[in-house]
Amino acid sequence: MGVEIERKFLLTGDDWRSLGEPVLLRQGYLSSQPDRVVRVRIEGERATMTIKGRSSGATRGEWEYEIPLADANELLDQLCEKPIIEKYRRRIPHAGLTWEVDEFLGANKGLMFAEVELESEDQQFGKPSWIGEEVTHDARYYNSSLIRLPFSQW
Amino acid sequence: MGVEIERKFLLTGDDWRSLGEPVLLRQGYLSSQPDRVVRVRIEGERATMTIKGRSSGATRGEWEYEIPLADANELLDQLCEKPIIEKYRRRIPHAGLTWEVDEFLGANKGLMFAEVELESEDQQFGKPSWIGEEVTHDARYYNSSLIRLPFSQW
Numbered sequence: 189m190g191v192e193i194e195r196k197f198l199l200t201g202d203d204w205r206s207l208g209e210p211v212l213l214r215q216g217y218l219s220s221q222p223d224r225v226v227r228v229r230i231e232g233e234r235a236t237m238t239i240k241g242r243s244s245g246a247t248r249g250e251w252e253y254e255i256p257l258a259d260a261n262e263l264l265d266q267l268c269e270k271p272i273i274e275k276y277r278r279r280i281p282h283a284g285l286t287w288e289v290d291e292f293l294g295a296n297k298g299l300m301f302a303e304v305e306l307e308s309e310d311q312q313f314g315k316p317s318w319i320g321e322e323v324t325h326d327a328r329y330y331n332s333s334l335i336r337l338p339f340s341q342w
Numbered sequence: 343m344g345v346e347i348e349r350k351f352l353l354t355g356d357d358w359r360s361l362g363e364p365v366l367l368r369q370g371y372l373s374s375q376p377d378r379v380v381r382v383r384i385e386g387e388r389a390t391m392t393i394k395g396r397s398s399g400a401t402r403g404e405w406e407y408e409i410p411l412a413d414a415n416e417l418l419d420q421l422c423e424k425p426i427i428e429k430y431r432r433r434i435p436h437a438g439l440t441w442e443v444d445e446f447l448g449a450n451k452g453l454m455f456a457e458v459e460l461e462s463e464d465q466q467f468g469k470p471s472w473i474g475e476e477v478t479h480d481a482r483y484y485n486s487s488l489i490r491l492p493f494s495q496w
Contacts, residue, residue: 189413189416189420218372218373218378218380218393219372219373219375219378219380221373223421224372224373224421224422224423226372226373226380237391237407239372239417239421241420241421249416249420249421251409251413251416251417253391253407253409255405255407259343259405262343262403262405263393263405266343266395266403267377267378267393267395267403268378269378
């Protein structure tokens, strides 16, 4: 098991757009229960299956396996809960950390936020100027929530 | 994707007991929804994660990945739906096919059945003398059902 400590923020302005190359991510869920999320994701030619336990604060157990790309396409098309989530991700380095900025498509078009992965819950870090309000603990922003209640229906 | 075609039968008598070495299987579910089953299984030192789609007749899409044993133990103990299923499995060859005979423990103690994997739905095959009534289509006998309504509560 790895442990994932992430904080999530809304964006202000558009300065982040020019700071990273957008990569298309397609992902879906075999389970979107908060106790046991099972995610299938394709990023470029790389496909993974990721299992996440229930969040405790900003910390969450995580297990990840690479799977064949063809399998991932079958699982996304045939098995995963609908809708699939599609988003452009930009990876933007800032002050020694990497910010992942997600810009959603489809039923979640218009939604954008950034996440940063930390080593510990109390780690100090510098925020880029385009980082806004923190939404780490707002369950509406969980990817697994965005298939049940997409941003277009908020 | 592989395709799994299996038929399932109750047992008659005890002759099967001496025909195969029992191996302990521990398995649990990250999703037990009929549309998308995600199973974690440990058999001896080998651990797998298996995804199964909805059954259509005796046929079911199946994707399987080997995972580290330590991960499987963590997933079974921390994340999988409870109760975990534990059973002794015997593999018994008969007339060119291998029968998997499962004898359940815990909340499903007393339950026993045999499964045979086929190449096609209409494949002919010889049944051992200890094979009884067919229960392929009885959802109570799905492993994923046996965590919600164990045999002890039938």
